[in-house]
Amino acid sequence: EDQVTQSPEALRLQEGESSSLNCSYTVSGLRGLFWYRQDPGKGPEFLFTLYSAGEEKEKERLKATLTKKESFLHITAPKPEDSATYLCAVQGGETSGSRLTFGEGTQLTVNP
Amino acid sequence: GAVVSQHPSRVICKSGTSVKIECRSLDFQATTMFWYRQFPKQSLMLMATSNEGSKATYEQGVEKDKFLINHASLTLSTLTVTSAHPEDSSFYICSVKGGNQPQHFGDGTRLSIL
Numbered sequence: 001e002d003q004v005t006q007s008p009e010a011l012r013l014q015e016g017e018s019s020s021l022n023c024s025y026t027v028s029g030l031r032g033l034f035w036y037r038q039d040p041g042k043g044p045e046f047l048f049t050l051y052s053a054g055e056e057k058e059k060e061r062l063k064a065t066l067t068k069k070e071s072f073l074h075i076t077a078p079k080p081e082d083s084a085t086y087l088c089a090v091q092g093g094e095t096s097g098s099r100l101t102f103g104e105g106t107q108l109t110v111n112p
Numbered sequence: 113g114a115v116v117s118q119h120p121s122r123v124i125c126k127s128g129t130s131v132k133i134e135c136r137s138l139d140f141q142a143t144t145m146f147w148y149r150q151f152p153k154q155s156l157m158l159m160a161t162s163n164e165g166s167k168a169t170y171e172q173g174v175e176k177d178k179f180l181i182n183h184a185s186l187t188l189s190t191l192t193v194t195s196a197h198p199e200d201s202s203f204y205i206c207s208v209k210g211g212n213q214p215q216h217f218g219d220g221t222r223l224s225i226l
Contacts, residue, residue, distance in 0.1 A: 043205045043217035102155045
């Protein structure tokens with residue numbers, strides 16, 4: 001059974017204070033690891049897909065990296081508008097079809 | 113712009129009522145659509161997967177007679193919560209997937225049963 005664990009559960013940063021969110025996973029045959037951002041009362045917004053260990057992707061202040069056991073979402077010089085819940089999900093082997101297994105999320109608050 | 117349109121965004125109704133939620137893929141043909149449920153402070157829990165023209169595949173513990181899913185076209189899926197009760201109150205979110213696209217999510221429907 002695919003499993004995803006995110007840490008920390010909640011993170012408070014000052015504006016400009018860089019940090020990283022962690023996503024540890026166990027999956028049989030990783031076909032993709034996904035990062036989403038979710039604002040209160042909204043659906044998740046797609047950020048990145050990573051497919052293989054060593055892969056990195058960047059978008060504005062966010063950079064996602066992947067190893068064989070975990071993924072990190074690095075936030076550089078965050079701004080208050082980066083406050084949201086960040087969700088990590090994995091798509092497992094062929095028997096999983098297109099379904100995703102989500103972690104519990106990290107609630108990020110960036111104070112001005 | 114939005115990739116997925118989900119309506120209504122909020123529903124308040126009496127116990128025993130049936131409620132229909134629509135999910136439309138705006139940008140591409142969605143061969144697969146997913147329905148999730150999310151409780152406060154928790155992550156998304158997959159309820160069912162539907163492929164266009166086929167019966168939906170429900171996750172363990174999800175009552176298929178309670179949560180009726182129709183995926184009649186490549187751009188539209190509906191979830192009907194039949195004879196809703198207060199314990200069905202939740203945030204329901206759909207997502208769409210086509211080809212090599214990642215899953216794109218709607219903005220959710222807040223269902224409150226009185």
